Amino acid sequence: MVARPRRWPKAVRPAPVTPPPTGPPTDPAHALPTRPPTRPPTRPPPRPPTRRHGVGTAPAWRRPRNQRRPGGVGASMTTIGLIGAGNIGSTVARLAVRAGHDVVVSNSRGPETLSDLVAELGEHARAATATEAAEAGDVVVVTIPLKNYREVPVEPLRGKVVIDTNNYYPERDGHIAELDDESTTTAEMLQAHLPESQVVKTFNNIYFEHLLRLARPSGDPERSVLAIAGDDAAAKRTVTEVLDSLGYDAHDAGPLSEGWRFQRDTAAYADLYAGERGFDPEGGRRVDEAFLVQQLDAAKRYRDMA
């Protein structure tokens, strides 16, 4: 099993880190291209009556580090590698550290540019090159602009579960013919680039601020569900455990080829978790499995959109 916090704060209220966007964006990646500013690490108060969601607070309910449980796919999984440390990468890193994982973050510019983020995340985070993050991770998250997916190191990811958060935005990524004609999907492209890895698509259809805010412990009635898609059942079980530890249930939407159902601009895309307040960082609404399934069923291919 993946390490999981034993007790979570009832309400997760991180400080707003970016100004609200003007107008309702359809593209979280583009709506707020600025990255969340790093927050100074803070010392945990002794047994606070209410605990903040922030990473630097080292909550008392966190499972002791490296507590290995016998059996289960996640028995030895304590390190999450991140290739990409922007909006989504840093958010997943925050959730992962809070859940008791170690993280290794990387970007395109080099580990020295991630010192603020590592300082915020604390002693169980370190920065490295993308190759080193891929080597270090028991599970590795690829969370970069799609146009750069061929730069993801192949060899160190052999045999590993790779979480793919990426979306296709032609204005950012340039036109990719096989995505424009919908003969493949983004995650299938990453899988083709990483033929000996097990790619699972998730995190791509939720705005990063909402990803942070909506995380809840297992059993919390306000917990949300995230869609996953992948071709390997064991990898999907692993990712389900990872999501569980980070604060989400998982809904299996099928193989990677079904990942289009929650790609950009579909009914199951980021508006789903935004609710009435749109992409207000303080907003976000719970999504249960029934609603997610309804939206996945309602999803249309781009060619069928009016």
Ligand SMILES: NC(=O)c1ccc[n+]([C@@H]2O[C@H](COP(=O)([O-])OP(=O)(O)OC[C@H]3O[C@@H](n4cnc5c(N)ncnc54)[C@H](OP(=O)(O)O)[C@@H]3O)[C@@H](O)[C@H]2O)c1
């Ligand atoms: N923003 C959201 O709310 C959101 C939600 C769901 C999914 N997504 C998708 O998730 C992906 C990441 O989005 P984001 O908003 O986090 O992007 P972002 O803030 O622009 O961050 C991108 C990160 O990727 C790194 N990167 C770029 N090329 C790389 C490479 N070749 N090797 C290693 N790292 C590399 C960048 O490093 P440098 O800064 O050093 O270049 C940066 O850390 C995108 O495909 C996006 O569409 C975004």
